[in-house]
Amino acid sequence: MAAAGSSCGVPTWERKARFFLCIFGLVLSVYALHVELEKERNPNYRAMCDLGASVSCSKVFTSRWGRGFGLVQFLVAEDHVLNQPNSILGIIFYTLQLGLGLSVSGRAAMFLVLSSWVSLVGSLYLASILFFVLEDFCMVCVSTYVLNLALLLINLKRRRGLAMFRQKAA
16 A cells, blocks of 8 residues: 555555645634634624625524534433534544544554545535525535545545555465
């Protein structure tokens, strides 16, 4: 799996792409958390991503689906520690993707792929809520959906590359 210009067996293109995608995802997630907290503190707060009545990220972030995917509140109280903003889950996800992406272990690759599939399913669920229930367009949300798809593709390529490497070594 090691390629020219790689360190630790991770191809340079993959390290750079993963770094860019994860940092961008972290920035978007931190921004989403900032918007949600500011909107809770000051209902008159207007975020940069609030461009109109149907293009409003703060409307999305402060909706019931902005915490625990709108599902956790059915299992625990609304103010329970497990009912976190989706942006916190994004921060955790992108941090894990960035850190585990440095490893060339098969377990790390499997976790990267599985967590990417979970993020993609979550993205599809939230996208359907965004368009069909909230009838809104959130640039930050859609950007994270695209990032999650790109990370899944990178992780699938990583997994396939490790499998081919093992076949050649055997």
